[in-house]
Amino acid sequence: MGQTARVSVFVWIAAVSLAAWLWLLLCQGFFWRTDVRLPPRSEPEAWPSVCVVVPARDEAAVLPASLPSLLAQDYPGRAEVFLVDDGSRDGTGALARELARHHGGLPLTVDSPGEPPAGWTGKLWAVRHGIALARVREPDYLLLTDADIAHAPGSLRELVAAARTGGFDVVSLMARLRVESVWERLVVPAFVYFFAQLYPFRRIGRRGSRTTAAAGGCVLLSAETAERARIPDAIRHAVIDDVALARAVQGAGGRVWLGLADRVDSVRPYPGLPDLWRMVSRSAYAQLRHNPLVLAGTVLGLALVYLAPPLALLAGVAVGSGVTAVLGGLAWLVMTGTYIPMLRYYRQPLWLAPLLPFTAFLYLLMTVDSAVQHYRGRGAAWKGRTYARPDTVTEES
Structure with missing residues (x-):
């Protein structure tokens, strides 16, 4: 009974993750396409300063x-x-x-x-x-x-x-x-x-x-x-x-x-990773408006959307649940497919695409670290300066 319940949970997680990826693929402004370049233009008669x-x-x-x-x-x-x-x-x-x-x-x-x-x-x-x-x-x-x-x-x-x-x-x-x-x-x-x-x-x-x-x-x-x-x-x-x-x-x-x-x-x-870590973590919590509830939702969302597919695939294979494995594999496949255009834009090898869950896990850790540094008084630090939360700044007349 306990084994069946665990399999059912895995199936639901994998299904929700796949549904999320199908929605992202079709309904989030085709964000994954990289053909949005400078729009059509003609030269003006007089060039502005x-x-x-x-x-x-x-x-x-x-x-x-x-x-x-x-x-x-x-x-x-x-x-x-x-x-x-x-x-x-x-x-x-x-x-x-x-x-x-x-x-x-x-x-x-x-x-x-x-x-x-x-x-x-x-x-x-x-x-x-x-x-x-x-x-x-x-x-x-x-x-x-x-x-x-x-x-x-x-x-x-x-x-x-x-x-x-x-x-x-x-x-x-x-x-x-x-x-x-x-x-x-x-x-x-x-x-x-x-x-x-x-x-x-x-x-x-x-x-x-x-x-x-x-x-x-x-x-x-x-x-x-x-x-x-x-x-x-x-x-x-x-x-x-x-x-x-x-x-x-x-x-x-x-x-x-x-x-x-x-x-x-x-x-x-x-x-190196420390350089990239500082670049992301210095502003990640500010992106979430320094809100712990938004942080919790973001961590949960990243886990469900990016980490669940490969984990569901592995779990499905481990417990013998073909449905879980297929749903997780399909979600991972859609994720990988949406990342390929960006890798092509950056002229990078396509074998990096299936590694996106690992990169997302790094971003999850960077986001959590950004919040930790904020509450330690070291958030939003850059080149020797540390900035306060906007709502702690006294407005000037």
């Missing part, structure tokens, strides 16, 4: 591979770059000036805003300073891009043409992250896959859709919309600032488009 704002804190290691690509942009209109040195201790500002002298190209201004006041994250304080410098030039667009992002020569031109043609207030590209080490191969494509599952790109560009997000590494933003949406003041304490920016723009009546990049790449290395 653009100011590029680059917040940078201790970025000397990656700047030689990224900043020259911005300075070398082939853009027909007026454009210039503002690099905001956010209290770097590695000579980031001096290196930026030297790179500009050596490479030439677009005009570069390097400035520093000083330490952020209470209630501001360092990056957004730097972005605020950069936007203030840029507004003196009265640009039509702002390109907010991270210091580790390298752009192909025509990147800015394509972003502006897409925004103008489609009538978008934000055009954002999910930069192609570096995938070279073993751990990067296991973790990085899954990071983008999970992001797309939460924020299906197809829904973001659709009129009337409530789903919105942006990718902070590359955000072209209408300067008029930025002022109307009070960017970045309205999101000054946001740790996940790209999603917060998109929501603020949408709340102000703006249109947002997000897709995968072909010609925008991150040059930042994450060679």
